Amino acid sequence: ALERVEGVSNSNVLGGREEELQVIIDPQRLAARGLTINDVRQALRSQNVDTAGGDYWEGKRRYIVRTLGQFRSPEQVENAILARRDGIPVYVRDVGHAELSYKKPDGFVRRFGTTCIAINAQRAVGANVLKVMDGLKAANRTLNENLLHPQGLELVQVYDESDYIVSAMGLVRDNLLWGSLFTFVTLLIFLRSGRSTVIIFMHILISTIGAFLVMALMGRSLNVPALGGLAFAVGMLVDNAIVMLENIYRRHQLGESPEVASVKGASEVWAALLNATLANLAVFIPVLFIREEAGQLFRDIAIAISAAVALSMLVAVAVVPTAAMRILARDDQRLSHLHNGGPRAGRRRGWLGLLDAASEPVAPLLAFFDRLALALVETLLSVNRRLQGSTFARLVLVLLVFAGSSVATWLFLPKVEYLPSGNRNLVIAILLPPPGYNLEQLLAMGNTVEAGLQPYWDIDPDDPKVRQLDAPPIDDFFFVARNRQVFVGVRSGHPTRAAELVPVIQRLADKLPGTILVAKQTSLFEQGLTAGRTVDVEITGPDIHKLVALGGRIFGQLRGTPQQPGLMPMAQVFPSPSLDLSNPEVWIVPKLEQAADLQVTPEDMGYAVDALVDGAYATDYYTGGDKIDLRIVGEEQFAKNSQSLASLPIATPTGQLVPLEAVADVVIQSGPEQINHRTRQRAITLQVTPPTTMPLEAAMDLISTQVIEPLRASGELTGGYNIALAGTADKLRSTWTSLKWNLALAVLITYLLMAATFESWVYPFVVIVTVPIGAVGGFIGLWLLNWYVLQPLDVLTMLGFIMLVGTVVNNPILIVEQSLNHVREDGLPISEAVVESVRTRIRPIFMTTLGGLVGLLPLVIAPGAGSELYRGIGAVLLGGLLVSTVVTLVFVPALLSLMMEFRERMLAWLWPSRREELGLVPPPTPRLPPAAEERPVPVELPIPGGRT
Numbered sequence: 001a002l003e004r005v006e007g008v009s010n011s012n013v014l015g016g017r018e019e020e021l022q023v024i025i026d027p028q029r030l031a032a033r034g035l036t037i038n039d040v041r042q043a044l045r046s047q048n049v050d051t052a053g054g055d056y057w058e059g060k061r062r063y064i065v066r067t068l069g070q071f072r073s074p075e076q077v078e079n080a081i082l083a084r085r086d087g088i089p090v091y092v093r094d095v096g097h098a099e100l101s102y103k104k105p106d107g108f109v110r111r112f113g114t115t116c117i118a119i120n121a122q123r124a125v126g127a128n129v130l131k132v133m134d135g136l137k138a139a140n141r142t143l144n145e146n147l148l149h150p151q152g153l154e155l156v157q158v159y160d161e162s163d164y165i166v167s168a169m170g171l172v173r174d175n176l177l178w179g180s181l182f183t184f185v186t187l188l189i190f191l192r193s194g195r196s197t198v199i200i201f202m203h204i205l206i207s208t209i210g211a212f213l214v215m216a217l218m219g220r221s222l223n224v225p226a227l228g229g230l231a232f233a234v235g236m237l238v239d240n241a242i243v244m245l246e247n248i249y250r251r252h253q254l255g256e257s258p259e260v261a262s263v264k265g266a267s268e269v270w271a272a273l274l275n276a277t278l279a280n281l282a283v284f285i286p287v288l289f290i291r292e293e294a295g296q297l298f299r300d301i302a303i304a305i306s307a308a309v310a311l312s313m314l315v316a317v318a319v320v321p322t323a324a325m326r327i328l329a330r331d332d333q334r335l336s337h338l339h340n341g342g343p344r345a346g347r348r349r350g351w352l353g354l355l356d357a358a359s360e361p362v363a364p365l366l367a368f369f370d371r372l373a374l375a376l377v378e379t380l381l382s383v384n385r386r387l388q389g390s391t392f393a394r395l396v397l398v399l400l401v402f403a404g405s406s407v408a409t410w411l412f413l414p415k416v417e418y419l420p421s422g423n424r425n426l427v428i429a430i431l432l433p434p435p436g437y438n439l440e441q442l443l444a445m446g447n448t449v450e451a452g453l454q455p456y457w458d459i460d461p462d463d464p465k466v467r468q469l470d471a472p473p474i475d476d477f478f479f480v481a482r483n484r485q486v487f488v489g490v491r492s493g494h495p496t497r498a499a500e501l502v503p504v505i506q507r508l509a510d511k512l513p514g515t516i517l518v519a520k521q522t523s524l525f526e527q528g529l530t531a532g533r534t535v536d537v538e539i540t541g542p543d544i545h546k547l548v549a550l551g552g553r554i555f556g557q558l559r560g561t562p563q564q565p566g567l568m569p570m571a572q573v574f575p576s577p578s579l580d581l582s583n584p585e586v587w588i589v590p591k592l593e594q595a596a597d598l599q600v601t602p603e604d605m606g607y608a609v610d611a612l613v614d615g616a617y618a619t620d621y622y623t624g625g626d627k628i629d630l631r632i633v634g635e636e637q638f639a640k641n642s643q644s645l646a647s648l649p650i651a652t653p654t655g656q657l658v659p660l661e662a663v664a665d666v667v668i669q670s671g672p673e674q675i676n677h678r679t680r681q682r683a684i685t686l687q688v689t690p691p692t693t694m695p696l697e698a699a700m701d702l703i704s705t706q707v708i709e710p711l712r713a714s715g716e717l718t719g720g721y722n723i724a725l726a727g728t729a730d731k732l733r734s735t736w737t738s739l740k741w742n743l744a745l746a747v748l749i750t751y752l753l754m755a756a757t758f759e760s761w762v763y764p765f766v767v768i769v770t771v772p773i774g775a776v777g778g779f780i781g782l783w784l785l786n787w788y789v790l791q792p793l794d795v796l797t798m799l800g801f802i803m804l805v806g807t808v809v810n811n812p813i814l815i816v817e818q819s820l821n822h823v824r825e826d827g828l829p830i831s832e833a834v835v836e837s838v839r840t841r842i843r844p845i846f847m848t849t850l851g852g853l854v855g856l857l858p859l860v861i862a863p864g865a866g867s868e869l870y871r872g873i874g875a876v877l878l879g880g881l882l883v884s885t886v887v888t889l890v891f892v893p894a895l896l897s898l899m900m901e902f903r904e905r906m907l908a909w910l911w912p913s914r915r916e917e918l919g920l921v922p923p924p925t926p927r928l929p930p931a932a933e934e935r936p937v938p939v940e941l942p943i944p945g946g947r948t
Contacts, residue, residue, distance in 0.1 A: 001139050001142070001143055002119065002121045002136060002139055003121075004139070005121070005132065005135035005136055005138075005139050006127075006131070006132070006135055007123060007124050007127030007128065007131060007132035007135065008121050008122065008123065008124065008127075008132060008135070008136070009122050009123065009124035009125075009127075010121075010122045011119060011120065011121045011122070012119070012120050012122075013117060013118070013119050014107060014109050014117070014118040014119070014120070014480055014482070015107055015108055015109030015115070015116060015117045015118050015480065016117045017102040017103060017105055018102065018103045018628070018629075019100065019101075019102055019103075019623075019626075019628050020100075020101060020102065020103050020615075020621075020628050020629045020630070020631055021074060021077065021098060021099070021100055021101075021621040021623075021628060021629070021630045021631070022098065022099055022100075022101045022615065022631055022632075022633045023040065023044070023077060023092060023096055023097075023098050023618070023630065023631070023632050023633065024096045024097055024098075024099065024633050024634070024635060025037060025040060025095055025096040025611070025632055025633070025634055025635070026095060026096055026635060027612070027634065027638065027649040027650065027651045027657060028649065028651075028657055029094065029095040029096070030095050030651040030657075031649075031651040031652070031655060031656060031657035032655075033082075033083070033085055033090050033094065033095065033655075034083075034085065034653070034654075034655040035082055035083060035090065035095065035651065036604060036608065036651050036652065036653055037604075037607060037608045037611050037612075037616075037632060037651065038604045038607055038608070039082060039083065040082060040092070040095070040618070040632055041607065041616070041618045041619075041632060043080055043081065043082045043083075043092075044077070044080060044092075044618045044619050044630065044632075045618060045619045047069050047071075047080050047081075048069065048070055048071050048619045048620070048621075048630070049067075049069045049070060050066060050067065050068055050069060050070045051066070051067040051069070052064075052065070052066055052067075053065030053066060053067055070622065071621055071622075071630070072622070074098040074099060074100065075098075077092060077098040077621075077630070078091065078092045078093040078097060078098050079091055079092070079093065080092045082094075082095065100623070103615075103629070103631075104614060104615070105439065106439070106482055106483075107439070107480060107481055107482025107483070108439070108442075108443050108446070108480070108481045108482070109478065109479070109480050109481075110443075110446060110447075110450065110478065110479055111158070111476075111477065111478040112457060112458075112477060112478075113450060113454075116478075118478065118480065119155070121136055123161075128221060129161055129162055129165055130162050130165065130166075133160060133161060133162040136157075137157070140155055140157055143155050158476045158478060158489070158491070159426055159476070159489070159491065163425065163495065164422070164423070164424050164425065164495075164524070164865050165223075165224065167495065167864065167865035168224045168864075168865040168867075168869070169223075169224055169227060171862065171864040171865060171867060172224060172227045172228050172231055172859075172870070173227065174858075174862070175231055175858040175859050175862050176227065176230060176231040176234065178858040178862075179231055179234050179854070179855040179856065179857070179858050179859065180201070180204060180234055180855070182854035182855060182857065182858070183201075183204070183234060183238055183851045183854055183855045184197060184201050185854075186847075186850050186851050186854050187200055187201075187238065187242070187847065187851060189369075190843075190846075190847045190850075196245060196249070196324070196327060199241070199245065199320060199323045199324065199327070200238055200241045200242060200245065200320075203237065203238075203240075203241040203312065203315050203316065203319070203320060204234060204237050204238065204241075204312075206311070206315050206319075207233075207237050207308045207309075207311040207312040207315055208230055208233070208234075208237070208308055210307065210308070210311040211230060211233070211304055211307040211308035211311065214303070214307035214311075215303060215304060215307065218303060220300060220303055223300060224869060225297045225300040225301050225304075225796075225869065225870075226300040226301065226303070226304045227304075228301065228859070228869060228870035228873070229300065229301035229302070229303075229304035229305045230304050230305070230308060231855075231859055231870070232301075232305060232803070232856065232859070232870070232873065232874070232877065233304065233305045233308040233309060234855040236280065236305070236308075236309055236312075236807060236852065237308055237309065237312040238847075238848060238851040238852070238855070239276065239312075239810055239848040239851075239852070240273050240276070240277065240312050240313050240315075240316035240317075241312065241315070241316045241320050242844050242847045242848050242851065243269055243272070243273060243316075243814065243844045243848065244265070244266060244269060244270075244273065244316045244317070244320045244321065244324075245320055245324055246843055246844040246847065247265040247266075247268055247269045247844070248261050248262050248265035248266065248320075248321060248324045248325075248328075249261075249265075249324070249328075250265070250840065250843075251264055251265045251268075252265075252328050258324075258325045258326075258328035259325055261324075261325075261328065262321040262322070262324055262325040262328075263321070265321065265324075266317065266320075266321040268821065269814075269817070270317050271757065271817060272813050272814055272817040272818075273313055273316060273317065274313065274757065275753070275754055275757050275758070275813045275817070276806075276809065276810040276813050276814075277309055277310065277312075277313040278750075278753045278754075278757070279750045279753060279754065279805070279806045279809045279810070279813070280305075280306075280309045280806035280807065280810075281306050281309065281310060281806070282746065282749040282750050282753050282806065283746040283749070283750060283802050283803065283805040283806040284302035284305065284306050284746075284802070284806075285745075285746070285749060286741075286742035286743075286745040286746050286749070286802075287299065287302045287742060287746075287799070287802060288302065289738075289742070290735065290738050290739065290742060297419075297796060298799055301799060305803070373846075377839075377842055380838065380842065380889050380890070381835060381838060381839055383890060384834070384835050384838050384889075384890065384893050384894075385835055387890070387893070387894050388831035388834060388835060388893070388894075388897055389831070391898070391901075393894075394894040394895075394897065394898050395898065397890070397891065397894050398891065398894060398895050398898065401773065401887065401891050404776075405772055405773050405776045408776045408779065408780065409772070409775065409776055409779060412776070412779035412780055412782075412783050413779055414695065414779075414782065414783075414792065414793045415695035415696075415697040415698040415701075415792075415793070416695060416696070416697045416732070416736060416792070416793045416794065416795070416798070417533065417695050417696045417697070417732070417792040417793065417794035417795070418533070418696055418728050418731055418732040418735070418794060418795055419523075419524075419794055419795055419796060420524070420794050420796055420797075420868050420869055420872075421521060421523045421524060421533060421868075422523060422524025422868060422869070423496060423498070423499070423521070423524075423865055423868055424498070424521065424522050424523075424524055425475075425491050425492055425495040425496075425498045426489065426490070426491055426498065426521070426522045427489070427490045427491075427492070427498055427499075427501045427502055427505065427519060427520070427521050427522070428487065428488065428489055428490075428519070428520065428522055429449075429487070429488040429490075429505045429517060429518065429519035429520075430485055430486070430487060430488075430517070430518050430519075430574065431445055431446075431449070431485060431486035431487075431488070431512065431515055431516070431517050432484075432485050432515065432516040432517075432518075432574065432575070432578060433445060433484070433485065433486070433512075433514070433515050434514040434515065434580070435578060435580045435581075435582050435583040435584070435670075435673065436582070436583050436584040437484070439481060439482070442481035442482070442484075442485070442486050443481045445481070445486050445512055445515065446479040446480075446481045446486045446488070448508070448511055448512060449479060449486070449488055449505070449508055449512075450477070450479065452507075452508045452511060453474060453477060453490070453504070453505070453508075455469070456469060456471060456472075456473055456474040456501070456504065457473070457474035457475075457476075457477045459473055461473050461493050470500075470504070471497075471500040471501050471503075471504045472492045472493050472494040472497040472498075472500060472501065473492075473493040473494075474490055474491065474492065474493065474501065475491045475492060475493040476489075476490070476491040477489070477490050477491075484673060488505065488519075490505065495865065496863070496864065496865060498521055499521050502519050502520060502521060505517070505519040506519050506572075516573075516574060516575070518572045518573075518574040518687075518689070519572070520572065520689055524869075533689055533690065533692075533696055533728065534687050534688065534689050534727055534728050534729075535687075535688045535689075535690070535696065535699055535700055535703060535725055535727065535728065535729040536685050536686070536687055536688075536725065536726040536727030536728070536729065536730075537554060537685065537686040537687075537688060537703060537707075537708075537723060537724075537725060538678060538683055538684075538685050538723065538724050538725075538726045539551055539554070539683065539684045539685070539686070539721070539722075539723050540678050540679070540681040540682065540683045540721070540722050540723075540724075541681060541682060541719070541720055541721035541722065542681070542682065542719070542720050542721075543682075544581070544672060544675060544682050545581065546721065547682060547683070547684045547721075548579050548580075548581055548672075548684065550684075550711075550716070550721070550723070551575055551579045551684045551686060552579050554686055554707055554723075555573055555575065555579060555686060557706070557707055558571055558573055558686075558688060558703075558707070559571065559573055567702055567703075567706055567707070568688070568690055568691070568694070568699065568702065570690075570691040571688055571689060571690050571691060571694075571699070572688070572689040573686055573687070573688050573689075574686070574687040574689075575684065575685070575686055575687075576676070576684075576685045576686075576687060577672060577673055577674045577675070577676060577684065578672070578673050579684070580672075580673075581670060581671060581672050582670040583670055583671055583672060583673045584668070584669075584670055585668075585669050585670060585671050586642055586645060586666065586667070586668060586669075587666075587667045587668075587669050588605070588606070588609060588645075588660070588664045588665075588666055588667075589664055589665040589667060590602045590605055590663060590664045591662075591663055591664055591665065594662060594663050595663040595664070598652040598653075598654055598656060598658065598662075598663060599652060599653040599654055600650065600652050600653070600663050605650065605660075605663060605664060608650055608651075609645075609648065609660065611631075611632045611633060611634055612633075612634030612638055612639050612648055612649075613634070613639045613645070613648075615631040615632065615633040615634075616631060616632050616633075617629050617630075617631055618630050618631060618632050642668075645660065645666050646659065646660055646661040646666045647659045647660070647661065648660040650662075650663060681720070681722075685726075687727070688703065692790065693790070695792050695793070696728065696729065696732055697732065697736075700725055700729050700732070700733075703725065704725065707723075708723045708725075711723065732795070735795050736795065736798075739795065739798050739802075742802070743798075743801065743802055743805070746802055746805050746806075747768060747771055747805055750768065750771075750805055750806065750809065751764050751765070751768045754767055754768070754809075754813070758816070758820075762899050762900075762903050763816050763820070763896075763899070765899065766812065766816055766892060766895050766896045766899055767809045767812040767813055767816060767892075768809065769895065770808050770809060770812050770884055770887065770888060770891070770892065771804065771805050771808060771809065773808075773883065773884055773887050773891070774804045774807070774808030774880035774881070774883060774884035775801055775804060775880065776883060777879040777880040777881070777882055777883025777884060778800060778801055778804055778875075778876035778877070778879050778880040779876075779879070780879045780883065781875040781876055781877075781878050781879020781880065781882075782797070782872060782875050782876055782879065784875070784879070785860065785871070785872070785875040788861070789863075789871070791868070791871055791872045791875065792872075793872070794872065796869060796870075796872065796873065797872030797873055797875075797876060799873055800872065800873035800874070800875075800876030800877050800880075801876060801880075803873070803876075803877060804876065804877065804880040804884075807852075807877065807880065807881065808880055808881065808884035808888075810848065811841075811845045811848070811849070811884065811885060811888040811892075812888050812892045814837075814841045814844065814845065815834075815837050815838065815841055815888065815892050815893060815896065816837075816892070816896055818836075818837035818840060818841050819833045819834050819836075819837040819893075819896060819900075820833075821837075822836050822837060823900075830897050830900045830901060830904075831897055834893045834896055834897045835893070837893075838889060838893055842889065845885060845888065845889065846885075849881055849882070849885040852877075852881055853878060853881060853882065856874045856877055856878050856881075857874075857878070859871065859873075859874035860874040860875050860878060
C-alpha cells in the first residue's frame with residue numbers, strides 16, 4: 001500500500017519475521033537411501049518449474065500449452081520424487097517433512113518499551129516531499145481503518161519529514177511579510193506620502209508575483225531557499241523604485257511640472273538603474289555552474305532573486321514614472337485649490353485625511369529626525385568638501401580604507417563549513433558493540449538506552465517535573481537492533497530543541513562498556529549518519545592488520561583518553577568497519593583426501609552445513625500471490641550449539657553417515673566482521689564529526705597537519721598505504737574552490753558590464769573596489785551574529801558575499817553616474833560635481849539602505865525552523881550594506897575625483913591638442929544645475945499633504 005503512493009520508490013519492513021516453507025530433513029534417513037542434502041536441493045529445483053509448451057489454433061480458439069510443475073502446497077513438496085531405489089521412488093516425505101514457518105529473526109524494533117514492527121518509505125528522487133507525505137498519510141488512514149483496527153493493531157507515523165518544511169516555510173513567509181511591512185513603514189517615514197509609498201509597495205508586490213510566475217515557467221518548486229531568496233529580494237527591489245521616484249520628486253520640487261519631472265527624472269537615472277540591475281543579475285551567472293547540493297540550493301535562490309530584480313527594473317522604468325506623474329498632478333491641483341481659498345486647508349479627505357490625522361501626534365518626533373538627518377547630511381557634505389580640497393587627504397583616505405579592509409578581513413575571516421545541518425526534529429544514534437555480539441545482546445543494549453532515556457519519554461509534557469530535566473521531553477523514541485548494530489531514533493517534544501538531546505544520548509555510552517556510540521541531529525540536505533558535518537578519514541592499503549592498527553592509532557589521537565585528551569576530545573569518531581579483528585568465527589577446513597574418498601565436495605559440504613545449522617535456500621515457493629523462500633533445514637537436535645558442530649551428521653553419496661569432523665577440521669578463529677574496498681584497495685574509514693563549535697575546515701586542517709602529515713613524514717605510509725580526507729570534506733573542498741573562482745568571475749562580469757555601459761574602464765573600477773569593502777562588512781556582520789547565535793561561514797552563507805557583489809555597487813553607481821552627468825551636461829568642475837552628486841543622491845541612498853536593512857532584519861533575528869539556512873546570508877548582507885553605504889558617501893567621492901583628475905591629466909599629456917574635443921575643457925558658458933542656486937540644505941523632506 002505504501003509503495004503504491006505516488007513518489008515512493010521503496011518500502012521496507014523491519015522487526016517482523018519473514019514467512020518461509022521449510023523442508024525439515026533427517027540426515028540419517030537420507031544416508032539410509034544413499035542421498036545427500038544436495039540431492040534434495042537439485043530435485044526440488046528441477047521439479048519446481050512451470051514451462052510454456054506453445055499453443056494450438058483450432059477454429060476460433062487459441063489453446064496455450066503449459067507444463068505445470070511449480071509447487072502449490074506443502075503436500076505437493078512432500079510428494080516430490082528425489083530418486084528411485086530398486087525401482088521404488090523415494091519421496092521428500094520419506095526423508096523429512098514440509099511445513100510453513102518463519103525465518104530466524106534478523107532484528108528487533110522497540111518503541112516506548114513495546115516490541116513492534118517498523119515500516120519505512122523511501123522517497124523517489126525528484127518527488128515533492130509534501131505531496132508524498134500527503135499520500136502516505138492517506139494510505140496510513142486507509143490501512144488503519146480497513147485492515148489494522150479490526151485486528152486490534154495500529155500503524156503510527158513516528159516521523160513526518162514535511163513538519164520541518166511546513167514550519168520553515170511558515171517562518172520565512174512571516175519574515176517576508178514583516179520585512180515588507182518594515183520597509184513600507186520606513187519608506188512612509190521618509191516620503192511622508194501615502195500614495196508614493198503605496199507605489200513602491202505595489203512595485204514590490206508586482207515584482208514578487210512576477211518572480212513566482214518565472215519560477216513556475218522554469219519548472220522550479222517553491223521551497224525554503226527560494227522563499228528565502230524572495231525575502232532577501234524585498235530589500236533589493238525597493239532600490240530601483242526609490243531612486244526613480246525620489247529623482248522625479250526632486251525635480252518637481254525644483255520647479256518642473258509633473259510631466260517634465262517624470263520624463264527628465266526617468267531619463268536621468270534609468271542608465272544607473274540598468275547598470276545596478278545588470279550587476280545584480282551578473283553575479284548569479286557563475287552560480288548556475290556550481291554542482292553538488294550547494295549548486296541546487298544556489299540555483300533556487302539565484303532564480304528567485306534574479307527574476308524579482310529584473311522585473312523590478314522594468315516596473316521602475318515603465319510604471320513608476322507614470323504613477324508619480326499622476327500623483328504630482330493631483331497634489332498640484334489640491335494645492336492650487338487651497339491657495340485659491342478652498343476649504344479645509346491643510347487637511348485631505350478620505351483615508352488620506354486619516355493618515356494626516358494619524359501623523360500629527362508623531363510630528364514632533366519626525367521633526368527631530370528631520371533635524372538629525374539634516375545635521376548628518378551637512379556633516380557628510382562638509383567632510384566631502386574638505387576632502388575635495390586636498391589631493392593628499394583623499395590619497396590618505398583611500399589608502400587607509402584599503403589597509404583597514406585588509407586588516408579587518410584578516411581579523412574577521414572565519415573557517416568555513418559545508419552546508420548547514422538544519423534543525424530537523426530527529427536525533428539518531430548508532431551503537432557499535434564489541435565484536436561477536438549476537439542479536440539478544442544487541443537487544444539488551446537497546447533496552448539499556450531505552451531505560452536511560454525513560455525519564456525523558458515516560459513523562460507528561462505538562463508535568464512540572466519537565467522543567468527539572470536538562471533537555472526537552474522526548475515525543476517519540478524507538479530503536480532497531482539488527483546488522484551487528486543498534487539504531488536509535490528520537491524526536492523532541494519541542495521541535496526546535498532537538499539538538500539538546502544529543503548530549504543526553506552520548507552520556508549513555510558510559511553504561512555500555514566497549515561500545516562506540518555516535519549521536520547526532522539528522523542533516524537537512526543529506527541522509528544517514530555520515531551526512532552533514534562529517535570528515536571521512538579513509539585509510540587504504542594491502543594488509544588489513546596494518547590498516548586496523550593505523551585506524552586505532554588515529555582514533556586514539558583524535559579522541560584521546562580521560563587521562564590524556566586527544567586533538568578533538570569532544571568529536572565523535574565512528575569506524576567503518578570495526579577496528580577489531582577479534583570477531584569470533586568457526587572455520588570448517590575440508591580434509592580433501594577423506595572427503596574425496598567419500599565423494600563429498602567442498603561445495604556440497606558447505607551447503608549441508610548451512611542447511612543443518614541455519615537452513616539453506618533451495619528454490620522459491622508461491623503462496624497467496626507472494627513469493628517466499630523454500631529452504632532445506634536440518635532437525636534442531638543435530639546443531640544445538642557450536643560444540644556440537646564437529647559431530648554434525650553428513651550424508652554422503654556412498655550412503656554413509658559420517659560426522660563433520662571425519663571430512664573437515666573445525667577450528668575456532670577470529671577475524672574482521674567485514675572488509676571494505678576503495679579503488680580495489682582494502683579500506684577502513686573513520687567518520688569524524690567535530691564538535692559544533694569547531695568549523696569543518698578547522699577540523700580538516702587539524703587532521704591533515706597533526707595526524708596525516710606526521711604519518712607520511714615518518715614513512716609509515718609507504719608500500720601502497722595512503723590516508724585521504726573524503727566524504728563531506730571532499731565536497732567542501734571542491735565546492736569552496738568552485739565558489740572562489742565563481743566569486744572572482746562574478747566580479748569580473750560585473751566590471752565588464754559596467755565598463756560597457758559607462759564606456760570607460762576607469763569609472764567601473766571606482767565602483768568595483770567597494771566590493772571588498774562590503775565583504776569586510778559581511779564578515780563583521782557574521783561575527784556579530786555569532787554573539788547572538790552560532791552561525792558558521794557555510795557554503796550557503798557564502799552566497800551572501802556573491803550577492804554583495806551586485807548589491808554594494810548600487811550606491812556607488814548612483815554617485816558615479818550623477819557626477820558624470822554634472823560634469824558632462826552641467827559643466828561643473830570635478831570637485832563640485834562630486835559633492836553635488838553626493839548632495840542629490842544622499843536621500844535615495846539612505847532610503848534604499850534603510851529599506852534593505854529593515855527588510856533583512858527579520859530574516860536575521862527571527863528564530864525558528866529554517867532560520868539557520870538564510871540567517872547567515874542576511875547577516876552578511878546587513879553588515880555589507882551598512883559598511884559599504886558609510887564608505888560610499890566618503891570613500892567613493894574621494895576615489896572618483898582622484899581617478900577623474902588622473903584621467904584628465906593623462907589624456908591632456910597624451911593628446912594636448914585635443915583637450916576640448918576629449919571633454920577636458922568645460923563649455924564656455926556652463927549651465928549651473930538648478931540645485932546650485934538653492935540654499936545649501938542638502939535634503940528637502942516632504943511632509944503630509946504633499947507640502948515640503
